[in-house]
Amino acid sequence: MTTPATGTGTGTGTGKADSAARSRLVRRAVEILCSEQGTEPPADLDPGAQRALLRALMNTREPGPLDPEYLEVEGAILDAEARARGTASWEDAEASPIHPRMALWRGDITRLAVDAIVNAANSALLGCRVPGHACIDNAIHSAAGLQLREACATIMAQRRAAGLGPEPTGGAEITPGFHLPARHVLHTVGPIVSGRLTDAHRAALASSYQSCLGLAASHSLRTVALCCVSTGVFGFPQDQAARIAVSTTAAFLDSAAPGASRMRVVFDVFGARDEGLYRRELGL
Numbered sequence: 428m429t430t431p432a433t434g435t436g437t438g439t440g441t442g443k444a445d446s447a448a449r450s451r452l453v454r455r456a457v458e459i460l461c462s463e464q465g466t467e468p469p470a471d472l473d474p475g476a477q478r479a480l481l482r483a484l485m486n487t488r489e490p491g492p493l494d495p496e497y498l499e500v501e502g503a504i505l506d507a508e509a510r511a512r513g514t515a516s517w518e519d520a521e522a523s524p525i526h527p528r529m530a531l532w533r534g535d536i537t538r539l540a541v542d543a544i545v546n547a548a549n550s551a552l553l554g555c556r557v558p559g560h561a562c563i564d565n566a567i568h569s570a571a572g573l574q575l576r577e578a579c580a581t582i583m584a585q586r587r588a589a590g591l592g593p594e595p596t597g598g599a600e601i602t603p604g605f606h607l608p609a610r611h612v613l614h615t616v617g618p619i620v621s622g623r624l625t626d627a628h629r630a631a632l633a634s635s636y637q638s639c640l641g642l643a644a645s646h647s648l649r650t651v652a653l654c655c656v657s658t659g660v661f662g663f664p665q666d667q668a669a670r671i672a673v674s675t676t677a678a679f680l681d682s683a684a685p686g687a688s689r690m691r692v693v694f695d696v697f698g699a700r701d702e703g704l705y706r707r708e709l710g711l
Contacts, residue, residue: 429519429686452472452504453481457499460484482569483558490553492579493573501572501603505606514540514608517650523709528680528691529673531709532652533702534647536563536695537570542648543601545639546658548614550593552579552600554601563654567612573606577610578602597634601641607698613639616624617657629671633656636675644686655701657680669704 455467456696457480461468470482475516483502515538520530546567554568554576568575582600586592594600598616615638618631634640635656653672657663676692696702702708705711 429513429515430655433479434625436685446474449504450477451499453477454495456504457484458480459494459500460488463488463494474711479559480544485569485573486554486558486565487556488573488576490576492582493577498572498574502606505570505572509606511607512538514538516540517691517693521659521711523711525710526677526680528674528693529709530693531711532693532695533697534696535566536652536654537607539652539695540691541645541650541693542570542609543563543611543613543646543650544604544607544609544652545613545615545656547654547659547661548594548616549647550596550616552583552614552616554579556667562659567607568676569610571607575602575607578605579614597631597638599635599638601642601646609652611643611646613642613651615639615656617661618663618665620657620662623669628663628666630662632668632671633675636672640676640687641680641684642690644684644690648691649689650691652695654695655697658701665701666704669701669708671704673708 443661453474454477457468458478461484469480478605512535515532515534516519517530520532532539544567547563549564555562555565557565559565579602582602595618596616599613602612602614604610604612615635618628618636636653640651641654653676655665655668658665658668672694680687680690680692693704697707
């Protein structure tokens, strides 16, 4: 059931007080992150610019120990913003008539209160480092908080200790969701298509979805939200990506894999073209 965005105040005075309190929290978070860099925060920024600066500082911060005060302040900011955005769940998605355990939902994936959402990551697995970039990797890390980068950094350190390199294309890793309404994040690296689409690209994309679903099942997760992996800057054609995502998911849900028979999958789309493509594939 959708949880609508809600205000925290009952009157104009209370609303202004809440807004001022949020601005102070954002300012303090900026001060702490700037202090780590040995810089002074800019003076006299309006609340919107100050919040944009905090996101930029979060996006570019290197992994490393987090100040306990920062974690408390960041948590207060992100949890309040999550409440303001509201949440959606499986019940809000439109179920497919050709497969009752697959459904479609259009909107911000960081609003979905499911067991896990999928993040289209890069091979470094540390989140998009471009300040304020409009990709899903940046959005998820920005909404979850800096603990998500720390969790990903731990995974990558474990890979290095085992003599492994960057996260491979078609694989998946799992972390907590931290300040997201989703309990977990499944991180997968999809294929990059820079020229002609090949069967190897198609197989790699199918592997990304298979890896995410298999990892979710191994952790006894029941509701998973899949994003449109590789269709942004990675250049995978949207129509073929939708076909692969739906067919791969249907095959997994109908398989004998442990946990597959109890799983429900939401395909999350953000744009009108992807919505139309997934509607066709799902028979909606």
